[in-house]
Amino acid sequence: MAASVGQLSSQLVSLPCAKLESKNCQRSYEKLLSGPFFRGSVPLVCKQLTTFSPQLQVWKHSPKRRMMTTCSAAVTTGSESALAPKVDFKKLQNGSDIRGVAMEGVDGEPVTLTEPVTEAIAAGFAGWLLQKKSVSEGFVKLKISIGHDSRLTAKSLQAAAARGIAGTGLDVVLYGLASTPAMFNSTITQEHDLLCPVDGAIMLTASHLPFNRNGLKFFTSAGGLGKTDISDILNRASKIYESMSVQTRESSQAAAEAVVKEVDYMERYTQDLVEAVRKGAGGIERPLEGLHIVVDAGNGAGGFFAGKVLKPLGAVTTGSQFLEPDGMFPNHIPNPEDKRAMEAIRKAVLEQKADLGIIFDTDVDRSAAVDSSGRELNRNRLIALMAAIVLEEHPGTTVVTDSVTSDGLTTFIEKKLGGKHHRFKRGYKNVIDEGIRLNQVGEECHLAIETSGHGALKENRWLDDGAYTMVKLLIKLAAAKAAGEGKGSEVLSNLIGELKEADFASELRFKINQDHPDLGSGSFKEYGEQVMQNLEQLVESDSALQKAPVNYEGVRVSGFGGWFLLRLSLHDPVLPLNIEAPSKEAAAKLAQAVLSAVEGFAALDISPLQKFFASVS
Numbered sequence: 001m002a003a004s005v006g007q008l009s010s011q012l013v014s015l016p017c018a019k020l021e022s023k024n025c026q027r028s029y030e031k032l033l034s035g036p037f038f039r040g041s042v043p044l045v046c047k048q049l050t051t052f053s054p055q056l057q058v059w060k061h062s063p064k065r066r067m068m069t070t071c072s073a074a075v076t077t078g079s080e081s082a083l084a085p086k087v088d089f090k091k092l093q094n095g096s097d098i099r100g101v102a103m104e105g106v107d108g109e110p111v112t113l114t115e116p117v118t119e120a121i122a123a124g125f126a127g128w129l130l131q132k133k134s135v136s137e138g139f140v141k142l143k144i145s146i147g148h149d150s151r152l153t154a155k156s157l158q159a160a161a162a163r164g165i166a167g168t169g170l171d172v173v174l175y176g177l178a179s180t181p182a183m184f185n186s187t188i189t190q191e192h193d194l195l196c197p198v199d200g201a202i203m204l205t206a207s208h209l210p211f212n213r214n215g216l217k218f219f220t221s222a223g224g225l226g227k228t229d230i231s232d233i234l235n236r237a238s239k240i241y242e243s244m245s246v247q248t249r250e251s252s253q254a255a256a257e258a259v260v261k262e263v264d265y266m267e268r269y270t271q272d273l274v275e276a277v278r279k280g281a282g283g284i285e286r287p288l289e290g291l292h293i294v295v296d297a298g299n300g301a302g303g304f305f306a307g308k309v310l311k312p313l314g315a316v317t318t319g320s321q322f323l324e325p326d327g328m329f330p331n332h333i334p335n336p337e338d339k340r341a342m343e344a345i346r347k348a349v350l351e352q353k354a355d356l357g358i359i360f361d362t363d364v365d366r367s368a369a370v371d372s373s374g375r376e377l378n379r380n381r382l383i384a385l386m387a388a389i390v391l392e393e394h395p396g397t398t399v400v401t402d403s404v405t406s407d408g409l410t411t412f413i414e415k416k417l418g419g420k421h422h423r424f425k426r427g428y429k430n431v432i433d434e435g436i437r438l439n440q441v442g443e444e445c446h447l448a449i450e451t452s453g454h455g456a457l458k459e460n461r462w463l464d465d466g467a468y469t470m471v472k473l474l475i476k477l478a479a480a481k482a483a484g485e486g487k488g489s490e491v492l493s494n495l496i497g498e499l500k501e502a503d504f505a506s507e508l509r510f511k512i513n514q515d516h517p518d519l520g521s522g523s524f525k526e527y528g529e530q531v532m533q534n535l536e537q538l539v540e541s542d543s544a545l546q547k548a549p550v551n552y553e554g555v556r557v558s559g560f561g562g563w564f565l566l567r568l569s570l571h572d573p574v575l576p577l578n579i580e581a582p583s584k585e586a587a588a589k590l591a592q593a594v595l596s597a598v599e600g601f602a603a604l605d606i607s608p609l610q611k612f613f614a615s616v617s
């Protein structure tokens with residue numbers, strides 16, 4: 001089916017359209033439209049504006065109020081000046097993702113990811129892909145799929161990305177509301193009717209970040225793109241953006257109208273998840289029959305999991321919450337590391353007396369669970385649980401994690417499960433790539449997982465997939481049920497019964513003031529490294545402290561029955577400090593060691609340490 005691609009002014013109408021995907025949202029949108037701000041202001045026919053003027057009024061969303069505003073950033077056609085703002089494309093890079101401010105609504109955060117910028121970035125990706133493919137496969141007409149999460153700017157940026165790709169002569173397939181892992185999957189799926197496999201995929205998401213942000217993630221069948229590729233794409237995008245004109249954008253628009261198609265790929269992706277559980281459970285059609293599982297999608301893109309995965313497998317999903325996409329995220333941040341989010345799903349499980357709770361982040365590459373007793377299965381516990389499952393299947397295998405995992409987790413993986421814990425760096429891409437690298441150099445590894453809830457399995461092509469992580473738990477649950485073992489999620493809780501957890505855990509963040517004279521002519525990175533060198537020397541001269549023998553990030557030290565890790569943030573002028581200890585007293589002793597190493601650095605804001613001492617004394 002040919003899809004209608006929004007006109008160049010689509011950003012202006014897409015905000016409400018993004019919300020029209022749910023009936024509830026449609027009702028609240030209609031109510032708002034008939035309100036005093038909207039009466040007669042924006043003429044809207046389906047997804048198209050009937051009239052266009054260069055200065056249009058658009059929605060201005062703020063978490064507390066909704067009002068009308070004139071948004072110059074949304075003006076994307078009508079004059080050459082629309083493309084005039086200089087854009088520093090490099091600033092849009094966030095490791096292996098692209099992130100920016102996509103709409104107004106937060107003071108001091110000007111829009112950086114406009115429609116033309118997004119169009120240029122998508123064209124940059126298309127150019128990058130063409131170069132890659134033409135080298136290895138000769139000329140073919142390439143296809144790129146685009147999906148998005150529940151953000152308010154999703155539809156407008158989707159239309160912009162489609163124009164960018166079509167303008168370079170490639171085909172475009174739109175998936176609409178989708179998950180990040182589904183987008184990667186579309187580069188692997190073999191199904192002609194769905195126009196799969198596609199050669200490249202774009203996911204429009206800013207994961208758990210606030211409502212005004214958005215971003216892009218890119219995939220090929222080789223996986224997610226890395227930092228170097230993202231820099232390359234942004235370089236290309238910058239040049240494309242400079243040469244853009246109303247004429248070039250009109251021809252991209254015409255190209256998009258000719259080649260853009262829509263397919264329901266999520267139907268196929270969710271079917272794959274359902275089949276994976278059925279197969280893992282021994283071929284039973286409804287292996288979750290009799291189990292009550294609640295899902296909390298945080299109004300992100302993960303609502304499908306209740307109706308399209310759990311229900312066909314026989315589970316009762318009553319009490320599932322926040323399944324409707326809503327880019328204002330009115331209930332809680334969709335983030336399994338967030339305390340409020342975890343409390344919300346915990347409460348739902350206990351109230352419903354459910355067997356299990358499942359929570360996703362906005363774009364479903366991260367997840368966590370809650371057992372029937374209300375115990376949160378996230379962070380170290382989720383890693384321990386996944387390690388227990390994977391090590392039953394692959395005895396002795398290595399588990400790669402990020403750097404802030406606990407000493408208790410290492411003991412659990414190595415002493416209880418007989419595996420090897422390879423504690424690596426922060427950053428999901430770093431963790432996954434390390435898992436892949438270990439296999440390449442002959443060390444068997446089947447699981448790479450971060451405390452944030454990003455997890456990838458070798459059996460799932462190292463795809464970073466929060467939904468698949470939950471599939472692994474469901475298979476375990478279904479198998480236990482079929483064997484008549486335990487009640488509800490007991491089988492999962494029992495698997496990590498011997499995981500030792502610290503009674504005290506804290507993360508402090510020391511900011512580096514980049515304007516402070518103490519930095520001299522050096523960068524904040526160099527300054528942070530000096531801080532860490534100083535700490536290292538101090539630790540070496542203190543017999544109560546032991547530096548971790550193998551360590552890939554920051555300075556990790558054990559002592560007083562606990563441990564701490566001081567590291568430099570991946571992107572910001574911040575030194576995060578993680579402390580875990582068996583008691584407050586032991587934590588204070590560890591913090592004291594850090595204090596003596598950092599107090600001489602005048603550009604470092606160590607006030608969090610002072611507050612910490614006050615809280616533990």
Ligand SMILES: [Zn+2]
Nearest residue numbers: 207361363365
């Ligand atoms: Zn995410």
